[in-house]
Amino acid sequence: MRFETLAIHAGGDPDKETGALSPPIHLATTFEHGPAGERRAGYEYLREGNPTQDRLEQMLASLEGGERALAFASGQGAMIAALQSLPTDSEVLVPDDCYTGLRVLCSEFLPEKKIVARTVDMGDLALVASACSERTGMIWAETPSNPRLKVADIAGLAAIAHERGALLACDNTFATPALQQPLALGADIVMHSTTKYFGGHSDALGGALVFAKNDDLFATVAHRRHITGAILSPFNAWLILRGARSLPARMAWHCRNARDIAAFLSGHEAIETVNYPGLAQHPGHAIAAKQMRDFGGMMSLQVAGGREAALRVAGKLRLIRNATSLGGCETLIEHRASVEGANPVSPPNLLRLSVGLEHVADLIEDLRQALAG
Incomplete structure (x- = not known):
């Protein structure tokens, strides 16, 4: 089956x-x-x-x-x-x-x-x-x-x-x-x-x-x-x-949205690094392509300019919510170092992004305005 x-x-x-x-x-x-x-x-x-x-x-x-x-x-x-x-x-x-x-x-x-x-x-x-x-x-x-x-x-x-x-x-x-x-x-x-x-x-x-x-x-x-x-x-x-019951359908949509968002972010001057295994330049891309059917709806982005620049981006988002957790219908973003407790290990400029099921054009537009200037 x-x-x-x-x-x-x-x-x-x-x-x-x-x-x-x-x-x-x-x-x-x-x-x-x-x-x-x-x-x-x-x-x-x-x-x-x-x-x-x-x-x-x-x-x-x-x-x-x-x-x-x-x-x-x-x-x-x-x-x-x-x-x-x-x-x-x-x-x-x-x-x-x-x-x-x-x-x-x-x-x-x-x-x-x-x-x-x-x-x-x-x-x-x-x-x-x-x-x-x-x-x-x-x-x-x-x-x-x-x-x-x-x-x-x-x-x-x-x-x-x-x-x-x-x-x-x-x-x-x-x-x-x-x-x-x-x-x-x-x-x-x-x-x-x-x-x-x-x-x-x-x-x-x-x-x-x-x-x-x-x-x-x-x-x-x-x-x-x-x-x-x-x-x-x-x-x-x-x-x-x-x-x-809807997991396969949702995962297909999560993956599709994530691919488009990763492509947009990887070419943006305000982004230092996009961590997404679906990108050819990702260090683990070849292994991911071998053992995964698709590359998922999760990614993280490291914003040029350090911690304060990352927090500014997160604070300017209008559609994408700042919240813990992942995998829901709504797109969520989180500054991981801020929520990791007394001894954070995530890079200070890293934002974790759980890509949801909204129309991808709306998500990209929200990211574009948050990253502007």
């Missing part, structure tokens, strides 16, 4: 009781069982599992080509569940350019379990290979990365990880399975902030892990989610399930 068809039908079987084509929402927190705890319908308590979540997880596994999936209350919850599944005294390699939340997890929370996080440029396979040690239990990739849109060779990283008996986990939030399927390239775990493109409407918080195999690793993380309670609400599960 082709991806576009799968997105509509995975997890979307008609309701057995009513025949409804729209999946029902089961909001119950508890389910009837027998006097000795017999699960009459397979469920006991919301934190352990529920029918709406099951549909979502079936859909996520199908779209990523995995055997099992787990939904979480947030992308951050999904990340920490995967990372803390590593044994005590192990090591994880993480990208030098990555989501701020991952950086904080590695510096503040993994040390509590004596897990050491080491930073490496994931675009340099030789460097990654040399950074591995006998303690390395996982390589965590993020491609394209947040916010510089660096590209990593997923198949190459998988080969390095597996040669050393380690796992490869890949944050696929920016690309989505509509554009890239890391499990097919050798990854063991795929992570998503489903808040973003899966939900697609900036109204449902969620996260997910998709596992290549239904094995002990999956069971370990599933048990951790059950006991720690990082469960997704049924209503948000339903919203994300609904959003996934």
Whole structure:
């Protein structure tokens, strides 16, 4: 079954009781069982599992080509569940350019379990290979990365990880399975902030892990989610399930708009650099073209003139909104260094742009007036 068809039908079987084509929402927190705890319908308590979540997880596994999936209350919850599944005294390699939340997890929370996080440029396979040690239990990739849109060779990283008996986990939030399927390239775990493109409407918080195999690793993380309670609400599960049905169509529009905007910005005198893997001059363009179906709706621009010039541009925009998050219908921009906390690592002139579904001519006109003089 082709991806576009799968997105509509995975997890979307008609309701057995009513025949409804729209999946029902089961909001119950508890389910009837027998006097000795017999699960009459397979469920006991919301934190352990529920029918709406099951549909979502079936859909996520199908779209990523995995055997099992787990939904979480947030992308951050999904990340920490995967990372803390590593044994005590192990090591994880993480990208030098990555989501701020991952950086904080590695510096503040993994040390509590004596897990050491080491930073490496994931675009340099030789460097990654040399950074591995006998303690390395996982390589965590993020491609394209947040916010510089660096590209990593997923198949190459998988080969390095597996040669050393380690796992490869890949944050696929920016690309989505509509554009890239890391499990097919050798990854063991795929992570998503489903808040973003899966939900697609900036109204449902969620996260997910998709596992290549239904094995002990999956069971370990599933048990951790059950006991720690990082469960997704049924209503948000339903919203994300609904959003996934239009994912292929939305991603095509996001990509189309982003290509035109990247072309406009890359030729503008007020722009120092456009970080977008769809541009031929992007350092990761060849790898992105090899492992992605299209180049996505995310980019970042580095404004000539430094931090103050970047803030002036962001402040002059009329249609494009200054806001955190990405992947919604509306176009958003954000000065990343300003929101990264006490120790920002993004370039001070960098603005991250999540290209939405508006008419591209309106977006370009807004950017043009903001960049003028």
